[in-house]
Amino acid sequence: MEYDNHFVKVEVDRSVALITLDRPKANAVDLALYDELRRTFHRLGKDDRVRAAVFTGAGKVFCGGNDVTDFVDLDFEGATEYLAHVRLTFNAMYDCPVPIVGAINGGAVGTGIVLATLCDVRIASERAVFALPEIDVGVLGGARHVMRLAGQGMTRMMMYTGRRIDAEEALHAKIVDRVVPHDDLMSTAMELAGEIAEKSPPAIRLAKQGLNRCETMSLKEGYEFECTLTAAVRQTAEASEGALAFLEKRRPRYADRG
Structure with missing residues (x-):
């Protein structure tokens, strides 16, 4: 199975796929990258080699959210079409039949926090931070996915203020399932994915x-x-x-x- 991606790196070793979002500088997502993510998760579900996956970001940031330059001249019709691509991408990740372990290595804001919630299990580095900053850049969205995990109060506070919360706050709010030292993040996530991959x-x-x-x-x-x-x-x-x-x-x- 060939993935042929530019910004979504896929490596398969012993039935575990390591998926790395790698778009400098902050792994921000534009329209082309949404489509690349959608294709990746569709293909992952059809890849017979893969029994489990780990999803992370390259560098110091998990995902810095949307590329805001996409929004500057976006009108109503353009936004409607753009967001259709976004929904299809999020659905592809949620519906992917392969269990996904999120290794949240740094900032997960906007689209980043949604990508984290779409993983089956989330392990966060102690350096990770989370936010819904859409209110500050003229868009809305992402809150419904966060609400699956965090509940009404925390989601509304994050949505209304754009405030960032650290990994321990995210753990308390059930946005993540475990917080580990940064240097242990990938080994912990890969170990869990390997355990899942041993099952039927x-x-x-x-x-x-x-x-x-x-x-x-x-x-x-x-x-x-x-x-x-x-x-x-x-x-x-x-x-x-x-x-x-x-x-x-x-x-x-x-x-x-x-």
């Missing part, structure tokens, strides 16, 4: 599908949907191998895809 590939993909769908379902509807996924995963050879390995007290032997 079809079961992991069905599990992510179930978790995504259950977010918008009631308790009873969500569990009923999970039951249909359990029946589906039982049709795979990996399910039988997993159960047999458990009984025989050994590691399961899944087909090598990496």
Whole structure:
């Protein structure tokens, strides 16, 4: 699987894809980069080598948000078209069947904080900071994604003020799941992705599908949907191998895809 990207670097090693946003100076996202991210996550879901992914930013910033030069002459019609590209990109990342571990290495502002929330698990460097600064540059957006994790009060405070919060505040607000020393960030994220990659590939993909769908379902509807996924995963050879390995007290032997 070839990715052929300019600013989104993809490396696959032992079933784990390392995806690095690399657009100097601050990994700011313009229209072309939104489309490159969308294509990357679509392809990632079809890449049979990949069982888990780590998503991070190059340099000192995770993602500095939108390239504000895109907004200077943007009128209503232009904004409507532009934001359609943005939504498709965010949907591609959320819907990607491969679990994504976010390694938040620095500033995650605007689009950056949304990209962080779209990861399945977020591990932050102690140097990371988070913000919704759209109110200061004449746009709105991103708050609904943050609200999935942080709740109403924190999201509204960040949206209304554009104020930055540090990694510990983000951990307390549940925007991230763990904060680690900066030098330990990538090893911690890669270790978690490696642990996920050792699980049954079809079961992991069905599990992510179930978790995504259950977010918008009631308790009873969500569990009923999970039951249909359990029946589906039982049709795979990996399910039988997993159960047999458990009984025989050994590691399961899944087909090598990496």
